[in-house]
Amino acid sequence: MDRADDLGQGLTSYDLDQLDRGAELRRLERQAAVALDRERAAVASLGVDPGATVLDLGCGPGLMSARLLELVPAGALIGVDADPALLARARERCAGAGARARFVEAWADALPIDDQSVDLVYARFLFQHLPRPLVVLAELRRVLRPGGRVCVLDTDDGNLLVHPAPPGLDHLLRASAAGQRARGGDRHVGRKLRALLTQAGFAQVAVRLEPFTAEAAGWEAFVDVTMGFKRQIVDPALMSAEEADVVIGALRALSAEAGAWAQTAAYLAVGARPAEAA
Numbered sequence: 436m437d438r439a440d441d442l443g444q445g446l447t448s449y450d451l452d453q454l455d456r457g458a459e460l461r462r463l464e465r466q467a468a469v470a471l472d473r474e475r476a477a478v479a480s481l482g483v484d485p486g487a488t489v490l491d492l493g494c495g496p497g498l499m500s501a502r503l504l505e506l507v508p509a510g511a512l513i514g515v516d517a518d519p520a521l522l523a524r525a526r527e528r529c530a531g532a533g534a535r536a537r538f539v540e541a542w543a544d545a546l547p548i549d550d551q552s553v554d555l556v557y558a559r560f561l562f563q564h565l566p567r568p569l570v571v572l573a574e575l576r577r578v579l580r581p582g583g584r585v586c587v588l589d590t591d592d593g594n595l596l597v598h599p600a601p602p603g604l605d606h607l608l609r610a611s612a613a614g615q616r617a618r619g620g621d622r623h624v625g626r627k628l629r630a631l632l633t634q635a636g637f638a639q640v641a642v643r644l645e646p647f648t649a650e651a652a653g654w655e656a657f658v659d660v661t662m663g664f665k666r667q668i669v670d671p672a673l674m675s676a677e678e679a680d681v682v683i684g685a686l687r688a689l690s691a692e693a694g695a696w697a698q699t700a701a702y703l704a705v706g707a708r709p710a711e712a713a
């Protein structure tokens with residue numbers, strides 16, 4: 436889709452045309468493999484009606500869409516994404532659901548979806564890429580039925596801790612945060628989700644933290660999931676991709692150290708659309 440008009444619509448720090456598509460798809464699959472069961476259980480614990488209509492916003496290749504469909508056997512799923520090639524993969528992945536699943540190309544802040552027609556929104560690793568998250572949240576309030584819930588899952592590099600820390604790790608985190616900021620994104624969005632949902636007028640806002648460690652995921656998966664995207668967006672004025680590779684190589688090498696530790700965390704923020712629009 437065309438990107439970046441004067442209002443900032445179409446600005447996103449996730450533009451696959453500027454990334455290595457193959458590598459990024461593998462990273463998304465790996466990221467999903469280590470977490471989707473837990474996320475599905477977290478959504479199920481909200482008490483989803485089997486006939487509900489669910490919106491997977493920024494659905495990418497539809498990894499979570501397929502799991503959300505399992506929760507609404509008599510309902511429907513709408514997947515929205517700005518990237519047509521990813522939508523094609525999502526359609527293929529969810530083809531078994533027939534007319535219960537539809538995938539639409541759109542920007543998150545201008546959804547071709549009727550007012551008050553959705554029961555649950557799930558937005559997975561999308562908000563870190565949005566220059567105007569409050570505009571998107573206002574759009575989600577519009578499409579949600581009163582009492583409908585929004586779930587935003589995202590990360591925050593402030594939780595990324597490694598011991599022993601390889602030389603250059605802090606610099607890599609600064610360079611990737613700067614690179615993402617320059618594209619309109621925010622690598623520290625996790626800590627802001629409570630404020631964003633509250634400011635957008637959602638009620639009953641609750642945020643929980645899901646730990647993600649190299650011990651539980653395995654070092655290789657941990658490094659791929661946490662570093663694969665960062666490597667591609669480092670601000671070249673601060674660090675080259677080759678310099679990033681040296682730091683990432685040192686992180687991988689820690690798998691051979693018995694006492695090494697690495698962690699980060701995902702935030703799952705949930706809010707309800709109040710009965711009365713404010």
Ligand SMILES: C[S@@+](CC[C@H](N)C(=O)[O-])C[C@H]1O[C@@H](n2cnc3c(N)ncnc32)[C@H](O)[C@@H]1O
Nearest residue numbers: 447449463493494495516517518542543559560
């Ligand atoms: C990191 S990927 C996550 C994909 C999927 N939710 C997952 O967890 O596997 C972010 C996705 O959001 C989409 N995206 C980014 N900014 C967007 C925007 N402003 N409107 C719609 N989609 C957007 C990208 O095309 C991409 O598919």
